[in-house]
Amino acid sequence: MSSQRARRSLLTAAFLSLGLALTACGSRVDDAGGGAAAESCVDTSGDSVKIGFLNSRSGTMAISENTVYDSLKMAADQINASGGVLGKQLSVVAEDGASEPTIFAEKATKLIQSDCVAAVFGGWTSSSRKAMLPVFESNDALLFYPVQYEGLESSKNIFYTGATTNQQIVPALDYLKEQGVTSLFLVGSDYVFPQTANKIIKAYAAANGIEIKGEEYAPLGHTDFSTIVAKVRDAGAGAVFNTLNGDSNVAFFKEYRNLGLTPQTMPVLSVSIAEEEVGGIGVDNIVGQPVAWNYYQTIDSPENKKFVEEFKTTYGATKVTSDPMEAAYTSLFLWKGMVEKANSFAVPDVQAAAGGVSFDAPEGKVTVNGDNHHIAKTALIGKIGPDGLIYTEWSSGAPIEPDPYLKTYPWAGSLSG
Amino acid sequence: MDILVTQVFNGLSVGSILLLAALGLALTFGQMGVINMAHGEFMMAGAYTAYVCQQVLGDAGLSLLVSLPVSFVVGGLLGVLLEVTLLRRMYHRPLDTLLVTWGVSLILQQLARDLFGTAGVDVPAPGWLSGPVEILGFSFPRSRLFILVLAIVAVVAVTLLLKLTPLGRRIRATVQNRQLAESAGISTRRTDMLTFFLGSGLAGVAGVALTLMGSISSNLGTSYIVDAFLVVIIGGIGQIKGAVIAAFVLGVAQSWIEYSTSASIAKVIVFALVVAFLQFRPQGIFQVRTRSLV
Numbered sequence: 001m002s003s004q005r006a007r008r009s010l011l012t013a014a015f016l017s018l019g020l021a022l023t024a025c026g027s028r029v030d031d032a033g034g035g036a037a038a039e040s041c042v043d044t045s046g047d048s049v050k051i052g053f054l055n056s057r058s059g060t061m062a063i064s065e066n067t068v069y070d071s072l073k074m075a076a077d078q079i080n081a082s083g084g085v086l087g088k089q090l091s092v093v094a095e096d097g098a099s100e101p102t103i104f105a106e107k108a109t110k111l112i113q114s115d116c117v118a119a120v121f122g123g124w125t126s127s128s129r130k131a132m133l134p135v136f137e138s139n140d141a142l143l144f145y146p147v148q149y150e151g152l153e154s155s156k157n158i159f160y161t162g163a164t165t166n167q168q169i170v171p172a173l174d175y176l177k178e179q180g181v182t183s184l185f186l187v188g189s190d191y192v193f194p195q196t197a198n199k200i201i202k203a204y205a206a207a208n209g210i211e212i213k214g215e216e217y218a219p220l221g222h223t224d225f226s227t228i229v230a231k232v233r234d235a236g237a238g239a240v241f242n243t244l245n246g247d248s249n250v251a252f253f254k255e256y257r258n259l260g261l262t263p264q265t266m267p268v269l270s271v272s273i274a275e276e277e278v279g280g281i282g283v284d285n286i287v288g289q290p291v292a293w294n295y296y297q298t299i300d301s302p303e304n305k306k307f308v309e310e311f312k313t314t315y316g317a318t319k320v321t322s323d324p325m326e327a328a329y330t331s332l333f334l335w336k337g338m339v340e341k342a343n344s345f346a347v348p349d350v351q352a353a354a355g356g357v358s359f360d361a362p363e364g365k366v367t368v369n370g371d372n373h374h375i376a377k378t379a380l381i382g383k384i385g386p387d388g389l390i391y392t393e394w395s396s397g398a399p400i401e402p403d404p405y406l407k408t409y410p411w412a413g414s415l416s417g
Numbered sequence: 418m419d420i421l422v423t424q425v426f427n428g429l430s431v432g433s434i435l436l437l438a439a440l441g442l443a444l445t446f447g448q449m450g451v452i453n454m455a456h457g458e459f460m461m462a463g464a465y466t467a468y469v470c471q472q473v474l475g476d477a478g479l480s481l482l483v484s485l486p487v488s489f490v491v492g493g494l495l496g497v498l499l500e501v502t503l504l505r506r507m508y509h510r511p512l513d514t515l516l517v518t519w520g521v522s523l524i525l526q527q528l529a530r531d532l533f534g535t536a537g538v539d540v541p542a543p544g545w546l547s548g549p550v551e552i553l554g555f556s557f558p559r560s561r562l563f564i565l566v567l568a569i570v571a572v573v574a575v576t577l578l579l580k581l582t583p584l585g586r587r588i589r590a591t592v593q594n595r596q597l598a599e600s601a602g603i604s605t606r607r608t609d610m611l612t613f614f615l616g617s618g619l620a621g622v623a624g625v626a627l628t629l630m631g632s633i634s635s636n637l638g639t640s641y642i643v644d645a646f647l648v649v650i651i652g653g654i655g656q657i658k659g660a661v662i663a664a665f666v667l668g669v670a671q672s673w674i675e676y677s678t679s680a681s682i683a684k685v686i687v688f689a690l691v692v693a694f695l696q697f698r699p700q701g702i703f704q705v706r707t708r709s710l711v
Contacts, residue, residue, distance in 0.1 A: 060636065063535040190681050218680040223631045223640045224434070226427040226561070227675040234420070247640070250537060250632030258558035260549040280537025280632055284547075 041116040044345050048089040051076070051335075052111035054122035054132075059099025060246075064324065065124050067276060068146060069094070071325040072121050074314055075332035085336045086343065093117055101131035108132045112141045118345045119144060119335050121328065126150060126192050133158065140347055144335060146328035148271070148293070150196035151404040152415075154372040156351060161331040161366075162324060163294050164374050164404040169197050171379035172241075172269055172292035173204050175394050181238040183211040187228060187252070187268075188243035190217040197243050197271070199415060200406065207411030213237040222248050225255040232266075233259055240268040249273055253285040263288035269381075274322035278388045286384050293323040294377045295363035296390040304362035320389070321362075330361040334368060334375070365399065374402030422555050424676050425669065430561040432668025433568035436661060437626050438641045439648035440571055441619030443660040445496075446649050448592045448612050450511055451504055454518040456645065457638025458525035459495055459617045463488035463624020464633045465533060468540050478543035484625050485567075492621020493614040495525075500613040505606070522638065529635040537634035546629065560629040567626055571619060572661055578615075579657065588612055647691060653701030662702055667691075 042049070053072050055065040076090045084090060093115045095107040104123060111117045112135070119142040123129045126149055136143045136157040143158045151165040176184070186201060188194025198215060205212050213235040216228050229252065232240060244252055249270070256268065269290045275297050278286060297308055297320055307329065311321050334357060339345055342353035355370015367376045376399035382390035406412035442456050470484035471477060499521060507513045546563055549556035579585035587608045590598040599605050627637065648667060652659030667687065675683035695701075 063537075063634070066535060216679060219684060221636075221640055222680055224431050224671075226430060226558075227424070227672050228680060230423050230427060231676070247537065247632035247634060247636070250539075251630060254542075254560075254630060255558070257547060258549065258560050260556060276536055280539055280634065282539035282541055284541050285539075 041113070042118050042345055043116060044088065044118075047087070048091045049085065049345060050091050050093055050115055050117045051332075052108075052115060052117035052120040052122075053092055053094045054097050054104060054107055054111060054120050055094075056099040056124065056128075057094075057096040061097075061099040061124055064276070065097070065099075065122070067322065067325050068122065068124065068328045070315055071311065071321070071329040072332060074311060075329045078310070079332065079336055085339050086345070097122065097128060099125075101125070101127045104128040105131040105135050108135045108141075108143070109139070112136075112139045118142075118339075119350075121146070121331055121335075123147070124324070129153075129158070142335075142347055142350065144328075144331035146331050147324045148327075150193045151200075151406070152196065154374070154404050156373065157347075158373060159331065159334065159354070159368065160374045160402075160404070161327045161334065163377055163379070164402050165197065165200055166403045166406055166409065167294060167377050167379050167400045168271060168292050169200055170204065170406075170409070171396050171400070172271065172381060173201060173208075173210075174396075175290070175292070175381045176239055176241075176269060177208055177210065178394075179239075181210065183213050183237040183239075185213045185232050185235050185237035185240045186215040186243070187232065187240055188217055189222075189245040189248060190219050191245075193245070194243035198241075200412065201241055203411050203415055211237075218244065218248055218252075220245065220248070223251050225252045228252070229255040229259055229261070232256075233261060237266065240266060242268050242270040243272060244270075245272050247280075249277060250281045253281050253289075257285045263290075274324070275320035275388070275390060276322050278384060278390075283384070283386060283388045287386050289384055290393065291382050291384065291390060292379070293382065293390075294380060295321075295323045295326040295361075296380060296382050296392060297321045298382075298389050298391050299363065299380075301362065301364065303360050307362040323363075326362050330359060330363070330366060330375075333359045333361070334366070338368070367399065369402050372402055372404055374404055376401050419555070420676070424672050426555075426557055426561075428669030428672035429665060430558075430565060430668070431672055432665035433561075433565040434623075434626065434630065435644055435648050435668055436568045436664035437564070437571060437619070437623035438645040439652075439660050439664060440568075440575060440657070441492075441616035441623070442645050442649050443652065443654075443657055444575070444588075444612055444616035444619070446646075447654050447656065448588060449504075449508065449609055450654075451508075452511055452515040452518065452646075453499075453504075453616075454515060454642065455499060455522040455525060455638075456518075456617070456620050457640075457642035458522045458529075459492045459620035459638070460624035460627060460641060461525070461529060461633075461635065461637040462495055463492050463621030464540075464628050464637055465529060465538075465624075466491045466621065467625045467628045468533070468538050468633060471540050476543075477541050478545060481540075481543055481546070481625070485622055488621035488625045489618040490621075492624070493618030496613045496617020496620075497610055499617075500610055504613075505609075522642075526635045526638070533635075535635070537632045540628040540633060542629050564626045564629065567622070571622065572657065575615075575619070576657055584608075584611060651691060651694065651701055653703035656701070656703040659701055659703040 055069040056062050076092050080089050097104040111120050121144045123145045124147050146161050148163040148168050186198045271292050273291050308321050337357040338350045338354045342349035354368050358367040364378050378399050379396040380392050381394040383393045385391050445453050466488040467484040471480040474480040546560045550559050587603050591605050591608050648663045652663035671687050674686050
């Protein structure tokens, strides 16, 4: 008994001194300037450097995030085959975020603090990004986030390689307006992205004389759309703006077709349906409907041909490529460009070098904005073809500068706060 | 008037889907007191069976009709397998069956992901089931009419089976008093197994119907299992007519409240009403009258 107590007090003493040592360490770092702690941990002495992939490999998001992991892996292999980054081979540490924001935060901490990776790539849902944000900011590390999202965020520790709202939703509205649509019905899942997107749509509509005929939200995983589609039909809007997510899209489009509604009578423009999802919805149920993204598998460019071909050879001929996969693939090459421009793996150097770094991505040329850490991308409206692929119907022509707070749009004054 | 007809029909349609999902559960949960969380995954198996049938047969109309009996057998066999290997060992331990069957449901979901991939698949509806049909000036989706008819046929078939066949008599006897049924010479083990086959087979049929409505993926079952239990509990355990009334009342209530509010609010209100109802009638709409002490 007494020996046990002695051991425990010894342990306490050890912990205490460890704590003291850490505090001492911390203050020393503070003296030396912020960021030194994270920098010292990354090992760049050998002929390889560690990077982290953090995607949901299990849980409900695995369906989507596995494909992002696949294209990240392919990008890393391509970079390694062509000599690595600054002559160092990339050694990938992969972690499973398990579709749980808290696990994303936990695994991000692990990748940064014990694996000492130079940068982390991944995340999908906004809640996973919001959970990881404080981790990356407090450790002064880097996250590359590859999915279109609701904007209104800009962290110096995150690079957003998917579209922000002015590169996807605003161009989609421009397209609908050009098509002569004068009234809209908004349908979305009940969570942050659709709610924010619809706020933006309503502000745009008010400034452009478009009437909002109705706004309906369905809980995530909602399976019966008979009532919502009946409301949509009875409202008689010129088009539907769809921000539903996941399986709900399947039930929605089946119901839509069953009630005899067509893309000709009332098109449904979707912002969360990519090549991957078309098969599950059923091509017959969605053919001819417009979608808004920045990349389609059918883009005719040498960069995209190479990307699609390589993906099919690696993962199977039946696989399709989609916007988030392309944005993830691109993110790794953008990081490589930043590191090479900075001639350093250190986070502050990479951040300083980031502005202006560009890459001839499968979607076209993209350029990093050094101020808000988003990238300039071309907006594309596509239509779903009978083969289940998406064909570009309308393009913004040139890359659109990212504006996550919509500061350059007068009608959005009330949104950015 | 237009809205009235549309919403009453939508309510009946939602109810018919709930009913198909809950009918099998009313048998297994009702007779054996087994909380079978894998019931939803038997529906998923039925839906994937419809997918496989279509891949093999090609023709959408033929494969839909073929997949109804095939899914019944696939669902039923899965149910028997579960009953014989696991559940038989844990009657009178309802909480254990809940955990075990939940585990089984996770295994089946992973199996579906490994076999059919993580992305959803599609079973195109045959031509004669897509689009709306005009009746008395109102347009109704053909697929929803089909499901309504299918649900009615299933209920009539199960009712006749329970009322008129020797198996039905054994099932009813076992529900009312297990010990007495046993002492009257009924093999309750065999009856249990057959009931489980029937109940799980109905889940398979429900799965085929769901391919007309929503997504076919590994999490199909989880979207319906809670609603199915809700129907069985409101209807009164072990009662088919209770389940029928409960399903249609829930469906119509959900559709009406959703029409005047929103989908999320409707769900909340319906659950609140259910809680209030069970406060006053914890035994559900109907109750099996029994002199059994357990």
